[in-house]
Amino acid sequence: MTLDSAGRALSDFTVELDVYSGPYEWLxxxxxxxxxxxxxxxxxxxxxxxxxxxxxxxxxxxxxxxDFAGSAAALVLLKSRTLSPLVDEGEDEExxxxxxxxxxxRLARYLMVSRGAQALRERFAGNAGHYPSSHLLPxxxxxxxxxxxxxxxxxxxxxxxxxxxxxxxxxxxxxxxxELASLIRxxxxxxxxxxxxxxxxxxxxRSAVTFAAALSLAHEGHLRLRQTxxxxxxxxxxxx
Amino acid sequence: xESALYDLARRYAPGESGILLREVAGGHLLxxxxxxxxxxxxxxxxxxxxxxxxxxxxxxxxALYHGPLTRSAISGVRGVNSDAVVRNLLDRGLLAExxxxxxxxxxxxxxxxxxxxxxxxxxxxxxxxxxxxTLVAEEELARVRExxxxxxxxxxxxxxx
Numbered sequence: 001m002t003l004d005s006a007g008r009a010l011s012d013f014t015v016e017l018d019v020y021s022g023p024y025e026w027l028x029x030x031x032x033x034x035x036x037x038x039x040x041x042x043x044x045x046x047x048x049x050x051x052x053x054x055x056x057x058x059x060x061x062x063x064x065x066x067d068f069a070g071s072a073a074a075l076v077l078l079k080s081r082t083l084s085p086l087v088d089e090g091e092d093e094e095x096x097x098x099x100x101x102x103x104x105x106r107l108a109r110y111l112m113v114s115r116g117a118q119a120l121r122e123r124f125a126g127n128a129g130h131y132p133s134s135h136l137l138p139x140x141x142x143x144x145x146x147x148x149x150x151x152x153x154x155x156x157x158x159x160x161x162x163x164x165x166x167x168x169x170x171x172x173x174x175x176x177x178x179e180l181a182s183l184i185r186x187x188x189x190x191x192x193x194x195x196x197x198x199x200x201x202x203x204x205x206r207s208a209v210t211f212a213a214a215l216s217l218a219h220e221g222h223l224r225l226r227q228t229x230x231x232x233x234x235x236x237x238x239x240x
Numbered sequence: 241x242e243s244a245l246y247d248l249a250r251r252y253a254p255g256e257s258g259i260l261l262r263e264v265a266g267g268h269l270l271x272x273x274x275x276x277x278x279x280x281x282x283x284x285x286x287x288x289x290x291x292x293x294x295x296x297x298x299x300x301x302x303a304l305y306h307g308p309l310t311r312s313a314i315s316g317v318r319g320v321n322s323d324a325v326v327r328n329l330l331d332r333g334l335l336a337e338x339x340x341x342x343x344x345x346x347x348x349x350x351x352x353x354x355x356x357x358x359x360x361x362x363x364x365x366x367x368x369x370x371x372x373x374t375l376v377a378e379e380e381l382a383r384v385r386e387x388x389x390x391x392x393x394x395x396x397x398x399x400x401x
């Protein structure tokens with residue numbers, strides 16, 4: 001089966017990423033069908049690939065750029081929503097009231113699961129390459145059955161249009177990455193600065209955006225983030 | 241039966257044959273040796289399955305150590321929505337729905353690791369995995385608690401006179 005490429009400006013754009021290799025449009029489809037996890041797709045690298053493959057002289061260059069900018073913006077929104085903490089009704093208040101003991105308990109639980117995941121990765125790697133005989137294990141009673149609800153749910157997902165992601169959780173922009181990047185640069189002019197000191201008088205939003213700005217500056221090679229042990233003090237060190 | 245299995249295990253031991261007898265998932269399973277993996281893949285004209293992502297390993301660790309548990313409980317431990325990862329693991333047969341949580345609203349499905357998971361990790365049973373408490377040193381947990389305490393004191397508004 002072939003698809004008509006007329007009207008699809010990005011139909012010939014292919015990408016080569018660690019998590020996926022193939023047509024860009026299929027990548028979008030896989031993400032929308034949640035077959036591929038959005039937070040594993042490096043969006044910066046994706047934009048870089050588009051820019052390097054871009055032909056400004058092409059007759060449909062403007063259309064291609066517009067399509068790409070639109071889809072890339074949607075991916076950024078989707079990724080930001082996926083990475084946001086889960087918010088259930090009434091959870092906000094509970095989250096605010098979380099005591100250091102409760103937070104420590106949660107972190108300890110996650111730390112253990114994370115270490116368990118590392119151990120599992122090694123076990124999977126150590127046991128890769130065993131191909132079992134075709135004699136399958138006998139199905140256990142109750143395990144081998146077709147669940148009509150799951151079949152219906154799968155069909156509904158396959159044939160329905162993905163719902164538009166709600167954006168009402170996004171409030172007005174009160175602080176920008178550039179502002180806080182500039183603040184970090186000023187602080188770094190005096191030498192290394194602990195992250196805690198940088199965000200001491202900031203609210204949660206500004207602290208989070210400051211961290212994002214620090215990551216961005218580190219990625220661009222302006223600074224180095226140093227943390228000697230998990231959850232230990234984080235220090236920003238100037239590089240240039 | 242045990243004697244026959246012992247003979248088979250010697251016959252199909254690593255280094256003796258391209259086929260191995262492995263004790264996995266509460267039983268015995270014949271499989272090809274990893275040393276022959278590339279030849280098997282060429283013969284079957286199949287690529288090796290893509291390795292699991294870090295998120296998938298975390299979800300499996302949640303199910304292994306805290307399971308059976310619901311999707312929302314998994315997301316609660318990880319702090320991010322894990323539904324897509326769970327769906328992928330269900331498709332790969334490493335997770336399965338094993339019941340429902342009748343006490344929770346909507347009776348959500350309970351998820352647990354499968355026999356295929358034990359086979360893929362070369363485990364005879366879930367007892368083969370190290371206990372969760374041994375994976376992180378108590379000193380490390382104490383340092384986390386201490387830092388959170390310090391951070392909390394640092395963010396507490398000054399008491400009015």
